[in-house]
Amino acid sequence: MRATILAVARDRFRREGYEAVTMRSLAADAGVDAALISYYFGSKRGLFAAVLELTLNPADVLASLLEGELESLPQRAIRALVAGWDRPETGLPLLTAVRAAAADPALATLLRGGLQREMVDRLADRLGGADARHRAGAFVGQLGGLVFTRYLLAVEPLASMTADEIVRTLGPALRTTLFGPVRRAATGNDHARGPASA
Amino acid sequence: MRATILAVARDRFRREGYEAVTMRSLAADAGVDAALISYYFGSKRGLFAAVLELTLNPADVLASLLEGELESLPQRAIRALVAGWDRPETGLPLLTAVRAAAADPALATLLRGGLQREMVDRLADRLGGADARHRAGAFVGQLGGLVFTRYLLAVEPLASMTADEIVRTLGPALRTTLFGPVRRAATGNDHARGPASA
Structure with missing residues (x-):
């Protein structure tokens, strides 16, 4: 599930840029609850870091x-x-x-x-x-x-x-x-x- | 001739770095007189710029x-x-x-x-x-x-x-x-x- 969210986020961030993408719309796209994204990544910033594969x-x-x-x-x-x-x-x-x-x-x-x-x-x-x-x-x-x-x-x-x-x-x-x-x-x-x- | 010098310079600069390459050794490599390099490019700096295709x-x-x-x-x-x-x-x-x-x-x-x-x-x-x-x-x-x-x-x-x-x-x-x-x-x-x- 984490990998699915990451794949969707990577794709949308790349196409639309950081600012335009909301956690809510990402959750909808990935078919998960927004709370699950928060659980995995903490925040949009955390998700961004994960997308960039940063430790x-x-x-x-x-x-x-x-x-x-x-x-x-x-x-x-x-x-x-x-x-x-x-x-x-x-x-x-x-x-x-x-x-x-x-x-x-x-x-x-x-x-x-x-x-x-x-x-x-x-x-x-x-x-x-x-x-x-x-x-x-x-x-x-x-x-x-x-x-x-x-x-x-x-x-x-x-x-x-x-x-x-x-x-x-x-x-x-x-x-x-x-x-x-x-x-x-x-x-x-x-x-x-x-x-x-x- | 200018193109030959550029090709040799690009190759040597890339392999050896800017500092190691001398105008003298470049001239020898390109089979031309060092004065011709000065004539075309003014200086090592000018040659560097030409190599980077800078205007x-x-x-x-x-x-x-x-x-x-x-x-x-x-x-x-x-x-x-x-x-x-x-x-x-x-x-x-x-x-x-x-x-x-x-x-x-x-x-x-x-x-x-x-x-x-x-x-x-x-x-x-x-x-x-x-x-x-x-x-x-x-x-x-x-x-x-x-x-x-x-x-x-x-x-x-x-x-x-x-x-x-x-x-x-x-x-x-x-x-x-x-x-x-x-x-x-x-x-x-x-x-x-x-x-x-x-």
Whole structure:
């Protein structure tokens, strides 16, 4: 039954994209009760992960990261990403999914929908404010850059840097993306170079 | 003759990677004088671009960007990237090359070598200092994230943002990557939140 649900979900996600598919309509298509899908996969996010054959679901990781304090999210997000992608058991299925999405437009649509709804939108909700969605998009884009250059292409020095080094190098940029340079420097001037009191 | 050189270069680049192949050995392999390769392709970088069937070579674009002032490099790099990738004549071949590299390990090796030597190393040379290569790697990684999320996956809101919006959203993060939060806040404390004089 689980395999039937997965097959139906895979097909519908690929044809219609992540957002359009409802748990209810999937249950109808698979000829099962919606509660059974929840029982097997927990949520649409869980089903999405199963469809992508992931053993680690980045959306679930982000959801738990967002429960912590926002202030430390940049370094926590980097560490969670590096831990998940560095470990072969979780990293290889992720890499396979991303490689497949790069080659297959239908899978790219699926991955895009998941990234938008489960990562950009959730982060934007948590951030709040007028430009929250742009900042959330840039944040996810920068983490995507880490996936692309460190894992997909293995560009040095990123490919060999430790999690600590990445936190040191990329952490400040991610903080700037979330909170803006103004909040750190408190000068209201992005280009301020003058001395400032701590 | 140009086609022969290209065929030999494509084969050797794919097998040996960008760094290992010399113009001299390529000339010998193709049975031509090295000067003829320079005549047709200008440089190893130009030959690399031709091999990737690019009409716009990101390495050449970066080289000319690095001739300008470093201070404005983040916004100039974003604008050049968006201009090149948004235009179908230059963007589609780039997208094709990146998609191919995502699927083909040999092409990924080729792209990786080019990114390391022609982008990360050149930027690091220009930046100078102990952690220049890490900062250059993170900078290229962030621009790679823009390619990955805006062009390869078309994740919103990044896919629909204007160049101005991307400069506003991602520019400060790229400045932080190149120059560090310390240089802007001048407090020596990354986490400073107190008031500061401009």
